Amino acid sequence: MGVVQFYTGSLIAGLLYAASAASTHANETPSSAGKTIKFSGSQYYPPLEWIDENGSAHGFISDLEREMANVTDHQADIQLMQWNAALQAVLTGDADAVPLIASEQRSAQFDFTQPFFYVAHGIFARNDGPQFTSLDQLANRRVAVARGAYAEDQFVATDYNVELVFARDELNCLEVVTQRLADACVEVATTSRALIERYDLPLQLTSPPFWPQPYAFGVRKGNTELLDLLNSQLAHLVVTGKYQQLSERWASELEWQQPSLLEQVKDLAWLISALLVATLAVASWGWLLRREVQAKTAELSDELKISKNLQQQVAYAATHDDLTGLLNRKAFFDIINNQLPLDAQQRLTIVVVKIANIDSIITTFGYTSAVNTVKHFAQRLQRVQSATHAHFGSGLFGVITSEPLSIALLVEQLATSQDISWNDIEPSPVYGVASLTQSDSEQIDAAELVRHALTALAHARKRRIPFFEYTQRIEPNAEQLQLLDEFHKVGCKQFVLHYQQQLSLNSDGRHHIEALIRWQHPSLGLISPNRFIPMLEKSGGIRKVTRWVILEAVKKLVWFQRLGIEVVISVNITSHDLVDDFFVPFVRDDIPESLRDHLIFEVTERELFDNPDKARSAMLELSSMGIRCSVDDFGTGYSTLSYLHDLAVDEVKLDRLFVSQICHNERSFKIVKSTIELAHELGLTVVAEGVEDDATMARLAELNCDRIQGFLIAKPVPEETLDIVVTRN
Structure with missing residues (x-):
């Protein structure tokens, strides 16, 4: 085959x-x-x-x-x-x-x-030169490899004592050997044999194939x-x-082709001729010729053994991971599928294990350390008895067993570090578990069972716990997946902005409005941001959305300026934007200087302290450009006003949780009162959101709150009706 x-x-x-x-x-x-x-x-x-x-x-x-x-x-x-x-x-x-x-x-x-x-590699040498049958025989020799080829990586990563000669490409690798600039070329066997035949090069494959x-x-x-x-x-x-x-x-x-019997006979043509001549001339030479035949027969037998070993190596490589020696994903899936459907009383448990810190190990300590970490963890994993083990790649492992398994005990066993030397990095594994019984095994295959375990693993990583067992309730939200898929297809084309007015209790001569994003979906209708913003934050799409909102707000400000209306627009940004190295340059390049003091960037209090050093640097740069920053939902986190002052914050928005209760909850009243007073002491503007009745507005006016926002003032309205609302203000 x-x-x-x-x-x-x-x-x-x-x-x-x-x-x-x-x-x-x-x-x-x-x-x-x-x-x-x-x-x-x-x-x-x-x-x-x-x-x-x-x-x-x-x-x-x-x-x-x-x-x-x-x-x-x-x-x-x-x-x-x-x-x-x-x-x-x-x-x-x-x-x-x-x-x-x-x-x-x-x-x-x-x-x-x-x-x-x-593919497999081989050693190619001149017909009239030394014949190398193994890599060990290349020691202290000049060996040609194509620049960027797999052979270069292998020689660099191992301790073969050879002098590398770098060739431009695969053909040049063979040419430098014919020119005696190198003793041998190591390249893919199938392609190099074709190049030798096509360009009539005086070279031959001298070794059995290796590195499948x-x-x-x-x-x-x-x-x-x-x-x-x-x-x-x-x-x-x-x-x-x-x-x-x-x-x-x-x-x-x-296909890999061993030399045919005819070719082998041709190689021994001189021997056959000698036998005929010797038989006809001197019968006494027969014993010597028989010895030669026996020697050649032994050589052919050795070649057959090499070929058989190569086939075994190829078969092994097709089912095993090269780095760890464990089964690969394909073989692992085959084993699971061969056991399905399960017999009565039979139970399968699958555990997927991810070395969560593998990327950090690569970036901090280098690729070699990461490889060693994966190898050592694979050895540790093989201690799990009565189980099948696999490595899917990139530090992701699989274990399948039909024996009773305590996941807590498994985590404890694999946490021991007896096989880790002082200079190795201890892995941080996270586990996802899925189980299957006979009643469910007819409707599921290996891919779906592994998906269940991976879903549990993702849930464990999200909750920052060592392991989690799959249940139906952690399945991804189908609607969110649909929306995320559509977002990647259409981008921001279906998004619209609604605007909600704020009322200045101490008028500064400007109108203040907040830009609120909505998704005008062709089949699902108008979708609230609560249904898609968290999903986009997790997937990394929020950066694109924030930029779109800012640019749309800038267009609206240009429109207001043409009408002679002084308007300030508040735009929501996230901590993902503040830690994005390209966000501040985007603001500098795409927002005209004349409009920057008409923009306020709002970021929630909790997000602000995810990365305070990076946030401080970004907000200082935004402030230097004339853009003000506001802390949204203030009072629900753990910040202090003095700390916000260090972050170059210009205003705070009191969370509706406190604002809505100031008329009937003394504690909420005192919190709002003291916050307004301290904020004014620090030169900060205070905005109260969630104002929905006259009594609350009157109480906020008594406390000298600067601006208020809520349904009492105005509901969010589409862009096309905003000019009417602003005119009436």
Whole structure:
């Protein structure tokens, strides 16, 4: 069985899972239907990909990329170049994806699709020179590798004592050996053999293949939207049979081929001739010739053993994680699915474990420390008896068992650090647990069971607890997922602003209004911000929304100025904006100086103290530009007025919880009274929100509150009616 035929079967489960998982990701789509996906790649990598004399891309991967693009009505723009330039094109954004070996070293910069092929490396040397059968024999030798290639990463990461000679690309790696500038070239066996034949190079493969690795598409780190699209396209090709058809077209060139019996006989032609001559001439030489035949037979037997070992290595690599030696995700899912549906009284428990501090370990102590942490934790995990263990990658592990399991005891056992040396970093694992009984096992598969455990893990991380067991009540809100998906499709196009007036009790000659965002959904109607703002804050989309609101408010201020109306607009921002390094430059570049003193940025009290140092720096810069800052919902957090003064705050908005009770709750009255007095002592303006009756307004006027806001004054109104309301004020 060849490599292509072997992997065609393994694609189905992994890529179908990727296709289902793609629908759960809520990120922006890289390009809509009918647009172009830019693929980069190597120009010297036959039969996988190469450029002909007319500059056209050919090869198994190039055909696969075109078929993938057709699935979603995209165009495939395939640009083949020097290998290192192909990698950089994706990292700089000049290309979307590149086919490459998926390795731990590259995972720091790339995210990988499901594998679609497997490759192995080999040692290539001159026909008339030393023949190297293993990497150990390359010690103290000059070894050529292509710049940016997987071989370079492997030699740099290990202690092989070789002198590296860096080549421009795969073809140049072989050429420098023919030019005697290097003793050997280490490259992918299949492609290098094709290059040797195509360019008639006096080289040969001298070693059995090694480093069997999966081949996948790589996208720039964090570009999950494109990753999901490519996985979905691959899955479609598999389930429709197009991947199998494409594999069969290229199978004769892609499959690893051992030397044929005819080739072996040709290699021994001199021996056969010698046998004939010796038999006819001198019968006494027969014993010597028989010894030679036996020696060659032994060599052939050794080669067969090497081939068998290679097949075993490839089979092992297809089911095991290279870093930890545990099962990979595909094999783990297969084991679960093979046990379903469960027998009566049988119970399965799955635990997914995430090393929560893995990213911090990488950024603080380096990639090597992170790798060691993952390896040591994998060894610790294998102590769990009567269980199957797997590593999904990036510090995410899975455990499945049918034995009774105490998750609390498991957490305690894996927390021991006897295998951690003084210079290792202790992992911070978080656990998600899901269980399955016979009654539910007919309606669920491995992917859904793992999703349950991952949902529990996400809930544990959100609550900052070590573990959580899955229940139906923690399922993600379907409406929020729908809204998040639509937000990434349409952006801010369906948002509208409503405006609510404030009344100045001590008139400063200006009208004050607050901009309040709404979602005018085509099917769900007008949606309150309480239903989508928290979701956008978690997903990172709130930064885009804040900028949109600010720019819309600026447009409205320009409109008011043309009417000769002095208006100040309050806009809500979040702590995410204050800690965003690009927020202050955005304000400086996109808000005209003449309008800055007509804007007030409101941030809630709780958010203000999530990152006080960063907030202080940002608010000081905003203040220096003439933009005032207000603390919203004041009184519900833990701040003091003096601390707010240090943060360059210009006003505070009293929370409606206190304001609404000042007429019948003495405690609330005293809190509001003292806050107004202290705020005025510090030169701060006080705004009371939630004013809904005349008695409350009168009491606030007695306390010298500066402005009030609430339904008694005005309800939030759409933009088109705001000019009428302002005219009447």
